[in-house]
Structures are given as C-alpha cells and as structure tokens.
Amino acid sequence: MNNVNISERDALLKKxxxxxxALYETVLYLDGHPDNKKALEYYxxxxxxxxxxxxxxxxxxxxLTIYDNYDNDTWRWVDKPWPWEKEGN
Amino acid sequence: MWMYDRKLQYPVKIKNPNANYAKIIISQLGGPxxxxxxxxxxxxxxxxxxxxEVVGILTDVGIEDKNCAYYLRKYDSMxxxxxxxxxxxxxxxxxxxx
Numbered sequence: 001m002n003n004v005n006i007s008e009r010d011a012l013l014k015k016x017x018x019x020x021x022a023l024y025e026t027v028l029y030l031d032g033h034p035d036n037k038k039a040l041e042y043y044x045x046x047x048x049x050x051x052x053x054x055x056x057x058x059x060x061x062x063x064l065t066i067y068d069n070y071d072n073d074t075w076r077w078v079d080k081p082w083p084w085e086k087e088g089n
Numbered sequence: 090m091w092m093y094d095r096k097l098q099y100p101v102k103i104k105n106p107n108a109n110y111a112k113i114i115i116s117q118l119g120g121p122x123x124x125x126x127x128x129x130x131x132x133x134x135x136x137x138x139x140x141x142e143v144v145g146i147l148t149d150v151g152i153e154d155k156n157c158a159y160y161l162r163k164y165d166s167m168x169x170x171x172x173x174x175x176x177x178x179x180x181x182x183x184x185x186x187x
Binding site for chain 2: 010013014016017020021024027031032064065066077083086089
C-alpha cells in the first residue's frame with residue numbers, strides 16, 4: 001500500500017462512490033416496490049459491477065469494509081487519511 | 090446490525106472554510122428538526138409499522154441519516170435537497186477542521 005498513486009486512487013474511489021449511490025437509491029426504491037422487475041435487474045447489474053470495483057480498490061489502496069483488509073502485516077483500517085479529511089476522499 | 094464503507098457518499102473538498110456557514114450546516118444535522126432526530130425517529134418507529142415496505146424504508150433511510158454524521162439525506166422532501174443533504178456533514182467537518 002506504499003507508493004500509492006493518489007489520482008488513480010481518487011478516480012477509482014469516485015467511480016465507487018457514484019455507483020454506490022446509484023445502488024442505494026435503487027435499494028430505497030425497491031423497498032417501496034419490491035416486485036419491480038426493471039429495478040431488480042438494474043440492482044443486480046450494478047451490484048455485481050460495484051463488487052468488482054470495490055474488490056479492486058481494497059486490494060490496491062486499502063480496506064473499504066472491516067472484512068477486506070488484505071494486508072497481512074498491518075491493520076490498515078485505522079490508516080490515515082480518514083474519509084472525512086480532504087486527502088481521504 | 091450495520092456494516093459501513095470506509096468512504097464518503099460524495100467527494101468533499103472545501104476550498105474556502107467558513108465557520109458561520111459550518112454552524113448553519115451542522116445545525117441541520119443536530120439542531121432542531123435535524124437529520125439525526127429524524128433518523129432516531131425512523132429507527133425507533135419502524136418496529137410498529139404494519140407493512141414490510143414501510144419497515145424497510147424506515148430502516149434504510151434511518152441508517153443513512155444516522156451514519157455517524159458522515160452524510161445526511163432527506164427522503165421525504167424529494168427535491169434537490171436530496172442531493173445537497175448527503176454532503177452537509179463532511180462539509181462542516183472540513184470547515185471546522187481547516
């Protein structure tokens with residue numbers, strides 16, 4: 001996780017943020033319309049794409065959830081920068 | 090009950106810190122009629138809802154409102170506020186920190 005390319009990390013993170021938002025919106029819609037086939041299809045496609053992106057991110061740049069810390073030498077979950085800092089998002 | 094991603098919902102990079110603006114924003118979160126209060130109501134009232142769709146919505150919107158003040162959301166207003174609210178907390182956090 002050293003020698004991190006900041007702009008590559010930021011670009012991938014931005015993609016993930018956008019897709020995650022779209023997915024959460026779909027979740028909220030499906031909560032109210034559980035049988036809408038189109039929404040379910042949209043959800044499925046984006047959920048699978050998002051999983052891949054998040055996997056790529058956490059292997060290259062650090063964990064996004066508590067379950068995907070792939071560094072066996074250090075606990076990266078508490079690394080700086082924090083997500084709310086300028087450099088962290 | 091909740092997993093979270095170690096990321097913001099949107100990128101937030103404040104160029105010009107402004108403490109007065111930050112005060113207004115943070116009051117939207119924790120002040121009267123704030124998002125946190127709404128979140129608490131949703132998460133506590135979902136247990137007595139008769140319809141599963143409503144339970145789901147209250148849970149998922151309540152979670153968004155709660156998430157450690159990192160982002161907000163106004164589900165019931167359905168206006169451009171929906172886009173604005175999610176970043177209010179990150180903005181005020183950065184403004185206070187700068």
